[in-house]
Structures are given as C-alpha cells and as structure tokens.
Amino acid sequence: MFSNSVQSNWAQWKADFTTAVHQRNAAALAQSLTAFVSDDTVDALRNSQFAGVDIGAFADVASEYNKYINSNLDVMHAAYARVVNAFAHQSVLQEDWMIATLRLLCSDLTALALQDNDPQRNASNSVNTLDLFSKLASIFFNEINRDSSKIGTRGRSFFVPVYFSFRICFKLNELTRCPKIIEQVDLVLNLVDSSEFPSADFVTYNYWLGRLRLINHEFEDADRSLSVAWTGCPDHYPRQKRQILLYLTATRLVLGKPPSSQLLQEYNLDGLFGDLISAASVGNFAEYEHLLQMRCTWLMRYRLYGIMKYRLKVAMFRNLMKNTWMALNQARTISFWQFWNACVFAGASDFTIEDAECILVTLVDLGYMKGYLNHAKGVVVLSASPFPPMYEVYK
Numbered sequence: 001m002f003s004n005s006v007q008s009n010w011a012q013w014k015a016d017f018t019t020a021v022h023q024r025n026a027a028a029l030a031q032s033l034t035a036f037v038s039d040d041t042v043d044a045l046r047n048s049q050f051a052g053v054d055i056g057a058f059a060d061v062a063s064e065y066n067k068y069i070n071s072n073l074d075v076m077h078a079a080y081a082r083v084v085n086a087f088a089h090q091s092v093l094q095e096d097w098m099i100a101t102l103r104l105l106c107s108d109l110t111a112l113a114l115q116d117n118d119p120q121r122n123a124s125n126s127v128n129t130l131d132l133f134s135k136l137a138s139i140f141f142n143e144i145n146r147d148s149s150k151i152g153t154r155g156r157s158f159f160v161p162v163y164f165s166f167r168i169c170f171k172l173n174e175l176t177r178c179p180k181i182i183e184q185v186d187l188v189l190n191l192v193d194s195s196e197f198p199s200a201d202f203v204t205y206n207y208w209l210g211r212l213r214l215i216n217h218e219f220e221d222a223d224r225s226l227s228v229a230w231t232g233c234p235d236h237y238p239r240q241k242r243q244i245l246l247y248l249t250a251t252r253l254v255l256g257k258p259p260s261s262q263l264l265q266e267y268n269l270d271g272l273f274g275d276l277i278s279a280a281s282v283g284n285f286a287e288y289e290h291l292l293q294m295r296c297t298w299l300m301r302y303r304l305y306g307i308m309k310y311r312l313k314v315a316m317f318r319n320l321m322k323n324t325w326m327a328l329n330q331a332r333t334i335s336f337w338q339f340w341n342a343c344v345f346a347g348a349s350d351f352t353i354e355d356a357e358c359i360l361v362t363l364v365d366l367g368y369m370k371g372y373l374n375h376a377k378g379v380v381v382l383s384a385s386p387f388p389p390m391y392e393v394y395k
Contacts, residue, residue, distance in 0.1 A: 007066050007171040009048035014062070020057065026100035033065055033087070035080045035108040047067045061086045077112050081132050084109050088157075099157050099198060106133070106164045114171055126168050130177065133161035133168075137181075141188055148191040158188055159201035166208035178212055198224065203232040207244055214251055215303060216312065222251045242267040249273050249302050253280065254311050256390025272298070280312055283320025286347025288312075315390060317359045318368040320346055322387045335376045367393045 013032065020028035037045075046069060051210055064086045068079035084105045091100075109132075113125040114244065118316060140158040144151055169177050185205070194202050210226035213219075226248040233241050245259065245267050252258045258277045264270040278289035292299070292309055299305035324342040340356040348355075360380050363369040368390060371382040 001243070009044060010066075011048075013045065017058070018064065023098045024095065026097045026104070029101045030104035030108075033083060033105060035068075035076075036071075037114045042069055047073075058090065061090070075123075076343075077109075078128065080112055081111055081129065085132060085136070088139065095153055095200070096156070099160065099185060101203075101358055103156055103160050103201075106160055110164050110167055111166065123172065126172050128167055130165055130174075133165045135179075136161040137165070137184060141184060142193055144188055151192055151196050155192070156197055159185075159205045163201065163204045163208050166205070166212070170208070170211070174217065175212065182209065196257060199232055203229045207247075210244075210251070211247055214247055214307065217307070219251055219311075223248070226251060238267065242269065245269060246272075246302065247295050247304075249323070250307055253277065254307065254315065256315055280316050281319055281344050282323055283316045283318075283342075285316065285320075285343075285349075288316065289347065314359075314362060314366065314368070317343070317361070318363055318387070318390065321360070321363060323368060325382065325386065331382075333379045333381050336380070339380070 017029070017032045019025075020032055036368055040122075045066075061083065064079070066333045068076065068083050071079040081356065084102075088102060101273075109129055113129040114122065137158060140154055144155040144158065165181055166178065169181075182333055190249055206225045206229040210222045210224075210229060213222035213225055226244060230244045230248055233244060234358060235241065245263070246269060249259055249264065249269060253273075253276075256272070261270055261274055261277075264273055276288065276291050276295075278284075279291060296305060299308055319335075320342055321339060324339060325331065328334060328338070336353055336357050339360060340351065340353050343351050343356055344361075357373070357375070357378075360369070364371060364373065364380075367388070369380075369382070370386045370388065371380055373380050
C-alpha cells in the first residue's frame with residue numbers, strides 16, 4: 001500500500017506502484033495515483049528525484065503523475081486528467097481488476113473537478129472532465145464495435161466514464177448533455193448484452209438514468225431503471241440500496257404502487273414517506289400539504305419536492321373519489337356537489353364546483369376512473385368496477 005509518510009520518495013513510490021501492478025491490487029494501484037495525497041507526501045515527492053521511473057507500459061502514467069504532483073492548484077485538475085487519460089489508454093488494460101482502478105481514478109477526478117471553491121474554475125474543470133469522459137467512452141465503445149462477440153476489458157470499462165458523467169451533469173444541473181450519453185449507451189446495448197459488463201457499473205448507470213427519467217416525469221421509464229438498480233444492488237450495500245429506494249418510492253407513489261411499510265422501515269425511510277403515503281392514499285390534502293411543508297428542505301435537496309407536490313395531485317383526487325364512492329355504499333352515480341364537498345372537507349383550498357367537474361373529467365380521460373359524466377344532471381355515472389389499480393392504467 002502506498003505510504004503517506006514524509007520519507008516517501010519516487011523510489012518508494014515505484015516500489016509501491018510496481019507491487020500493486022504485480023499483485024493486481026486495484027485499491028493499492030489507485031491509491032498510489034490518488035488525487036488526494038497528504039501535503040507531507042506531496043512535499044516529499046516534489047523534493048525527491050523523479051529521474052524517469054521505468055515501469056514498463058505504465059511509464060507514461062508515472063510521468064504524468066509526476067507532472068501532477070509538481071503542478072499548482074490552477075492546473076492540478078488538468079494534470080490529473082492526463083493521469084487518468086494515460087491510464088485509460090494503456091494497451092495492457094485487459095484484466096478486470098484494472099476496471100476497479102479506473103473507477104477509483106475517475107471518482108477522484110470527478111471529486112477534484114467539483115471541489116474547487118472558484119465557481120468559474122469549478123465549471124470549467126467539470127466541463128473539461130465531461131469532455132474527457134466522453135472521449136474515454138468513445139474509445140471503449142470503438143473497442144466494443146470492432147468485435148462485439150469478444151468484448152475486452154477496455155470495452156467492459158464503458159460504463160465507468162458514463163455514470164461519472166451523469167454525476168457531474170447532475171451536480172452542475174447540465175442535464176441537457178445526458179441524452180447524447182444515453183444514445184451512446186443504447187448503441188452499446190444493441191451490440192452487447194448488459195450481463196457482459198460489471199454488475200456494479202450497470203447498476204450505477206441505471207440509478208442515474210432512473211433519476212434523470214424521474215426529473216423528466218417519465219415515470220414508467222424511471223421505474224424500470226430504478227428497479228434494475230434496486231434488484232442488481234446486493235443487500236450488503238444497504239446505503240446504496242436506501243438511496244435507490246428513496247427515488248424508487250417517489251416514482252412508485254406517482255404510479256400508484258408505493259413500497260410496503262415494512263420495506264420502508266427496513267431502510268429507515270418510513271419516517272420520511274410513511275405518513276405522506278397514508279395521506280395520499282386517502283386523498284387527505286390538508287394533512288399531505290402540512291407534511292410536505294415540514295419536509296420541504298429535505299425533499300428539495302433530493303429534487304423531489306416538485307414531483308411530490310404537483311404530480312401526486314391527480315392520484316390523490318382519484319383516491320378521494322374512490323373513498324367517496326365507498327362511503328356512499330358504492331353508488332353508481334355521484335353528484336358533482338358530493339365530490340366537491342369531499343374535496344373541501346379533505347382540505348383542497350380555493351376549490352369550486354367547476355374545479356370538481358374538471359377533475360372528474362380528467363380522471364375519466366386518464367382512465368383512473370371508469371364511467372362518464374352527465375353534465376346536464378351534474379353527476380358522474382360509474383361502471384361496475386370503476387377504479388382500476390393506477391399502475392395498471394400506466395402500463
């Protein structure tokens with residue numbers, strides 16, 4: 001393992017680096033190239049003699065790392081980007097353990113790009129990193145395209161720069177760059193089955209893709225991607241499972257099929273979603289709005305506030321109408337006034353009889369309620385089974 005003591009020098013660095021390569025130790029190799037070494041180590045390496053470390057095929061990586069160590073803050077990101085680029089271009093990048101190293105190096109480069117306190121330089125570094133990741137993804141794509149029947153490790157590395165690109169796009173709110181990334185992924189998945197790639201990389205990609213679909217209100221697609229991420233993420237990664245479930249819960253709420261309270265309790269999300277789900281399921285607008293405001297800061301942090309506030313309203317009206325129907329002994333006709341009274345009682349503010357009529361039209365048009373409206377008599381006439389499960393309507 002790379003030593004962080006002040007006695008570190010290029011000779012010791014070469015020994016640590018060479019050992020990591022020979023032992024196929026991804027973590028040790030990545031640590032020897034880390035972008036976040038201690039100040040003491042940086043000083044020790046700067047004050048020692050580089051003298052062209054000869055490590056075979058990795059000599060150019062060592063040379064770029066030396067330039068990075070000796071760079072100043074203004075050019076540190078660009079210098080480290082050349083380290084990552086040199087590593088990704090290795091002709092010996094042909095064993096799976098090196099994918100793990102590349103993953104850690106890309107993680108460091110992403111963090112380095114986003115940590116600068118200067119907003120202008122932060123944005124510039126992040127855009128440059130996105131450009132680098134795009135080039136790396138293209139290199140790996142070309143490897144796949146040359147012979148999709150025999151995908152090599154460089155090809156299997158394809159998703160690494162892809163999902164780190166998503167991470168930067170989300171951080172910078174530059175989501176307009178994502179469709180081009182997705183287009184390239186779709187081309188790859190048309191050539192190679194997803195099982196050819198490391199499960200962790202495919203899971204991470206689907207997590208970010210699901211989040212993007214959710215932001216774009218593409219709820220069915222978001223559900224599919226997040227479900228793939230949830231199913232593929234091993235149970236011994238509870239923090240990652242919880243993060244996926246957080247967005248999957250919001251998605252399933254809109255689709256009308258929220259996770260069970262037992263599952264939410266298992267991942268400590270019941271306190272955040274449990275009472276919101278209960279209020280939404282009966283159409284209790286007053287309680288739901290109160291809970292939503294209490295958690296406004298938290299929901300905005302995860303970009304869920306707008307979805308929870310606006311996209312569940314139609315579903316809540318549907319649930320309220322169903323409860324009204326059941327309270328009236330499943331009557332085949334319900335007047336607009338009866339539904340309006342239920343809405344006002346449930347806390348729907350500034351709500352008129354015309355609003356109630358419009359909501360009923362919307363529920364029928366969307367298929368959330370089966371029946372028809374008799375506007376002359378001011379009633380809705382319901383079918384024998386008027387409320388199909390919402391998630392079936394979405395399919």
